[in-house]
Amino acid sequence: MSKIRIDRLLSNLGYGSRKDVAAAVKRGVFYIDNKPYRDPSTQVSMKDLHLATYDHVPLDPVAPLTIVLNKPKNYTCSHDEQGLLIYDLLPERWKYRTPPLSAAGRLDKDSTGLVLMTDDGQLLHKIISPKVHVSKYYRVTLRDDLKGDETETFFSGVFCLANDVKPLKPAVWQAEGPRSGIMILQEGRYRQIRRMFGALGNHVEELHRFQIGGLTIGDMKEGEYRILNTDEKIIFGETP
Known part of the structure; x- marks a missing residue:
């Protein structure tokens, strides 16, 4: 146009x-x-x-618009649920944009960190499609000490969550302390990391996503957002 x-x-x-x-x-x-x-x-x-x-x-940027948000705890990645929503952290009028902004890969209410929001349908598909392998990086804090077999279990390719038929794709777990580490996923099932550790008898106390693909959250404060520039969009294969 x-x-x-x-x-x-x-x-x-x-x-x-x-x-x-x-x-x-x-x-x-x-x-x-x-x-x-x-x-x-x-x-x-x-x-x-x-x-x-x-x-x-x-004037506000026209579509396609893609932003990075540092999601605080207790905010929900939804348009219509009760309580605090990530869209409340954006200018009020952005709630009425056409096409609307949507979260590309949600975080649950208790998790924090990087959320991509876009009105670009093609980019949204590239990020969330199971056929496109975009790595997502999380910092995890646990309730109990690690047992030592988590790395092998999560990377096995045969680990299956309760009520799921299909095994999880291999996930990389890098322990950094007795109760902490980095998890790298290439898929995003419902509350996946929490369920993975729950299946091993542990509990995730804190979960923070700090990177998607080559895009990092940097030094953004909680609740802050910024618009992706052209170079950052290219990270996801979007044509400038």
Whole structure:
């Protein structure tokens, strides 16, 4: 799409309904390269939107948008569950973007760390598809001391979780202390790491994802997010 109507653009970005943003544009809130646009039906070039402002603030990025979030504990990776949601950590209007942002590989409520969120369906598929092997790295803290056979058990390729028919793919466990280590997975079943250690009679106290593929969480604070740049998108094979 080379051009788009201003009212459709702003509505898709979550600034309001078509009617509401049309009224706002007529009041003179939308500019491109310091030039005001007051007709909401005007077609504007997508390539010029990096110069656009809305109410004197740079316009939100258009789709496809991909962000990295450092998820705090007690937040749920869902659009519609009760309680604290990861979407509450983003600008309020982003909840109304079209297409919507979705989490690419969820973390459970009690876990923390790196969550990718995107409105790019192809990228979402690349990250969560079982046919695409994207490694995910977790720092694990356990209740009880390790027994010593976890590395071999998890990497065996025959280890099966309760109520699952298909064995887990080989997972890499690197112990770092008597009750801690790094787990590297290439799949993402429901509460997988917690269930893996539970099957061995242990309990995961803390679980933190710090890397997906070649993308790391870096020094982001809990609750912070940032937009992926072009080089980071290439890590997942996305064409800039």
